[in-house]
Amino acid sequence: MFDWIRKLRAPNGAERKLMAWHAIGHPVWSPRETSAFAREGYARNAVAYRCVRMIAEAAASAPLKVGPEDHPLARLLARPNPEQTGIELMEAFYGHLQVAGNAYLEAASIDESVPSELYVLRPDRMSVVPGADGWPVGWEHRVGAHVRRFERDPISNDAPILHLKIFNPIDDWYGLSPMEAAAFSIDIHNAGGAWNKALIDNAARPSGALVFSSSGGADRLSEEQFARLKLELQDMHAGAANAGRPMLLEGGLEWRPMSLSPSDMDFIEARHAAARDIALAFGVPPMLLGIPGDNTYSNYREANLAFWRQTALPLAQKAARGIEAWIGDRWPQAGPASVSIDMEAAPALAIEREALWARLAGADFLSESEKRAMAGIDAPERAR
Numbered sequence: 001m002f003d004w005i006r007k008l009r010a011p012n013g014a015e016r017k018l019m020a021w022h023a024i025g026h027p028v029w030s031p032r033e034t035s036a037f038a039r040e041g042y043a044r045n046a047v048a049y050r051c052v053r054m055i056a057e058a059a060a061s062a063p064l065k066v067g068p069e070d071h072p073l074a075r076l077l078a079r080p081n082p083e084q085t086g087i088e089l090m091e092a093f094y095g096h097l098q099v100a101g102n103a104y105l106e107a108a109s110i111d112e113s114v115p116s117e118l119y120v121l122r123p124d125r126m127s128v129v130p131g132a133d134g135w136p137v138g139w140e141h142r143v144g145a146h147v148r149r150f151e152r153d154p155i156s157n158d159a160p161i162l163h164l165k166i167f168n169p170i171d172d173w174y175g176l177s178p179m180e181a182a183a184f185s186i187d188i189h190n191a192g193g194a195w196n197k198a199l200i201d202n203a204a205r206p207s208g209a210l211v212f213s214s215s216g217g218a219d220r221l222s223e224e225q226f227a228r229l230k231l232e233l234q235d236m237h238a239g240a241a242n243a244g245r246p247m248l249l250e251g252g253l254e255w256r257p258m259s260l261s262p263s264d265m266d267f268i269e270a271r272h273a274a275a276r277d278i279a280l281a282f283g284v285p286p287m288l289l290g291i292p293g294d295n296t297y298s299n300y301r302e303a304n305l306a307f308w309r310q311t312a313l314p315l316a317q318k319a320a321r322g323i324e325a326w327i328g329d330r331w332p333q334a335g336p337a338s339v340s341i342d343m344e345a346a347p348a349l350a351i352e353r354e355a356l357w358a359r360l361a362g363a364d365f366l367s368e369s370e371k372r373a374m375a376g377i378d379a380p381e382r383a384r
Contacts, residue, residue, distance in 0.1 A: 034124040037179040051282035058312035060091035065342040080118035101177030105162040128173040182281035185274040192271040283311035
């Protein structure tokens with residue numbers, strides 16, 4: 001079974017070098033329409049747009065802490081490229097992750113050794129290239145007819161691409177977007193808005209029918225009468241500018257409403273329910289979005305703290321650990337770097353810190369060093 005290993009040693013005792021042969025397979029394209037999520041969800045739905053913006057801005061505002069502080073990675077994350085700051089880069093990164101379920105960072109190198117710039121790549125232009133064992137061995141970036149291929153080093157496993165994705169139980173290579181989980185609710189919310197817009201365009205009145213009943217024995221309008229009546233309805237009684245204009249009906253014509261009123265249809269409550277489902281899929285408390293009828297939290301402060309603890313901070317910590325594992329050891333001279341979230345610098349957690357300090361100040365049974373340790377502050381060395 002292992003004869004081929006013994007054959008690696010030459011007869012004279014000299015060792016032969018083992019070379020790994022690495023072949024790139026064919027790309028597997030995502031079956032999802034990321035552009036449709038961006039168009040119908042992010043661009044045309046106010047609730048989904050606000051959810052994505054809140055999550056991206058909050059997670060990007062959580063400061064990334066690199067240890068040691070003078071590590072080159074700290075400078076790279078602070079100014080990743082000439083066009084963006086670190087916050088702008090991470091905001092785009094988190095935004096793509098919420099819309100598409102996948103986010104990609106490219107580490108560009110001038111001399112093909114250490115990363116010198118970081119760029120966010122659009123997920124709809126990326127495709128995973130799986131290897132023979134099913135794990136990704138590369139990625140393709142396609143813009144029109146131009147294709148760039150990024151390959152993972154088969155020896156060191158270093159990759160120029162960081163692919164961060166949201167857990168998807170039915171796909172091996174691509175993540176599941178919150179936008180996809182909320183797709184039905186987004187459609188309902190958008191349809192309700194389109195219905196209200198159509199109602200306004202039709203003079204804010206529900207549709208109806210003009211019924212013709214002639215006493216002279218004719219059972220229908222002539223073609224000329226029908227065309228003239230249709231033209232008059234479009235020109236004089238459709239649109240917001242014609243709201244309230246009285247309709248002059250000739251003999252034999254009678255207006256009969258055929259649909260329910262807006263209060264009977266209750267589209268407003270249906271849209272609120274759909275908005276709450278959208279917020280639930282993204283992990284944003286509906287109270288923060290101004291959606292009425294949600295009293296899960298007693299006040300806005302509790303809702304905001306829950307949003308940070310359950311949505312923004314876990315996402316930021318996931319990205320920090322991903323960046324550390326991706327390029328934390330690319331600078332041999334500086335040594336490996338650790339990347340984490342600076343909890344003390346997160347403004348939304350100031351309430352928790354104040355409450356902790358108040359409890360520690362009232363704990364007389366604790367020493368000063370124990371209080372400092374519980375507060376996350378190293379106790380100073382005492383002079384001997």
